Amino acid sequence: MENAIYWESQEALLKEILEQYRLIGSKVREGITRSVEGARDVGINNVICECSNGKVGRPSSCAKCFRRRVVEELCEKGFNASLCTSKWNHTSKMPGGRHEYIQVIASTQGRKKKVPLLIELEFRDEFKLAKSCKEYSKLITLLPQVFIGKSEHLNAIVRLMCDAAKRSTAQQRIHLAPWRKRNFMQMKWSAYNSEKRLLHHNQITLTKLTQQLLFRPPPAAAALKVA
Template sequence: MGVLLEKEVSVFLGEDIGESRRSFEGEKEEYESDCGSDSHDPVERTSYWESQEALLQEILEHYNLTAAKFRQEISRIIGLARESDFCKCSKPSSDGCTHCLRRGVVDLLCDKGFRATRCTSKWRHTKKYPGGTHEYIEVIASTPSRKKQIPFLIELEFRDQFKIAKACDEYQKLVSQLPEFYIGRPDYLNAMLRVVCDAAKRSMKEKKIHMGPWRKRSFMQMKWSASSESRRSTLDEPQNYPPSFSFKQASESCLHYAAAPAVVVT
């Protein structure tokens, strides 16, 4: 199973094992599990769910090893925003709303010198999918040469996006292993989407429940599709950044902080 798992992770991540810094751009191969089988073989079922869990764990390991210090600092800022009186709604709920929390997180990120914006994905209603909008946060990073700009997405309700009330236990366990909020490159997010949406399809089939189009991977991907357009509009504009703090990194770290733009990828 080890060799097969490595091949599957390589396809999901669009890279060879051990080359976690390679971009997923240009990935042409599509991985799709065979969820159309009507097999009730318990051995096949166990094998499927074990392989999905192992695959997700491999992706999460790559995700956690990339930009770990950056993710730690962003998580700290999210914690500060949660502790503040961030909700400005006329009738706030007891724990505040996520929309106001996103705004509070972006304000704190900008105060620290990060190049952060709120992005809104919008898509029209079609015969295949219902229309809708989704808001998330994007932080722009640069390579040391400043020649390449890399988006880092922040989704404050990442795990909640995949919760299904009547899903099988194996699917619920898979979702519980996802991070509460996502902080990372779009490629790792898409890799997680592939595993979890494929598992959702399998779970729905096992439970004999119709899978709504909003559960499908192609629909889920639209939620975080606004970054490229917003990035093109913002990168062409002159930017004035506040002074940023310095943060000394260990030699194996993927990121280090500098003057604006606040985060640099090495």
Template sequence: MDSLEERVNSVLFHQPSDHDGTSINSPCFEYRFDADDDDSQNPAERKLYWESQHALLMEVLERHSLAGTKIRHEINRRIEKARLESDFCRCLKTDGCSTCLRRRVVNLLRDKGLTATLCTSKWRDTKKFPRGTHEYIEVIGSTPNRKKQVPFIVEVEFRDQFEIAKACEEYKKLVRQLPECYIGKPDYLSAIVRLVCDAAKRSMKEKGIHMGPWRKRSFMLMKWSASIEKWEFMESSNKSSMQIRQPHDSCSLQLAAVPAVVVT
């Protein structure tokens, strides 16, 4: 069995191969762990699987917490400030709404001088997935020498994306470890989504419940595809002089022309 370090690196640095044209927007994009094993009801194998998934998730979250500490702290402060405001919602809903919250957070971040943008990922109907859209926040930071821009994804209802009503206790425990709000780089988000969606598939298999297409990894990753594809392209550009390709999705607004915060 691979070591925890090797498995974490496999999750973090897995990228779709360019030669086959596969991307996060392709229905065939899947990164397999152990959820398809036929002996899922074997007590020893089952215990090993869930302990392994928990350890992997904890390691990925720990690495995520060490990346971009300064910018994540600034963003989180603005989110908390927006939540405390009583009039951020323009929809006249009693408890407010996430749509208005995102817009208020973006305004607060821009007031602070950060390059914050409301982004929308959109995808068409396919044989496997229904069409859909998803809105989130993107903040652009830069490395200390300012030679490289770093996109940060902000999902204000991150944990809620993975809630399942009839999940097994091990899956519920895994989801409780997720941050309520995700603030971080696209690569860590991709790794977390792959891990948790694999666990969701395992949980549903154990419960004998059909897994809807909206629960699959490739569908979930499409929610943040505008930034994930940008990050993948930026990473590829740093390694080679590959030809620029047009992304499937793009941010709904242009980035504000303000200085990017330095990532530390």
């Protein structure tokens, strides 16, 4: 009974968070979504991706090149878009890592102040477990495939999903991988993380790219160490 109440409350809370998420910046989100879909639909024949993945064909076949293509599309549509990379060191409590995502500086409806929006192109995949209970799997299906939103909604979702992942693995008596724990997950989008120690944050602003440059790694930006 207690277990059922927990999952019902988590589902209700997630739906409430997502409802607030959808209401804020809906018009901006629609424009960004069109650019994402436009980048996904672009077909480039007989092109070899020059990043370390070395895949052939559409830019969406390589996650790294797809992110660059999305930034290019956004810049072409007049958005202030940038490609960001978060890096953090290994500690006794969690492994080190690196994560790349997109940021757009936009004005939401009724606001003159610029608001940073984070774009995660494969948001659901960030929370998937190799083995999970059916209740946790249902929460995954409620998440947007592409997250386009503010820090408070991102952090609220991360807290809820990481707690649910811990509950799911405990129910099945299996170990929760360190890369699915809350501290590690928050570091992925560290520009929005209040715990910024051990963080190096690189931000690369991309302008219009040629087809050739699209498949070439961007020039390295100087690392900015955040205390």
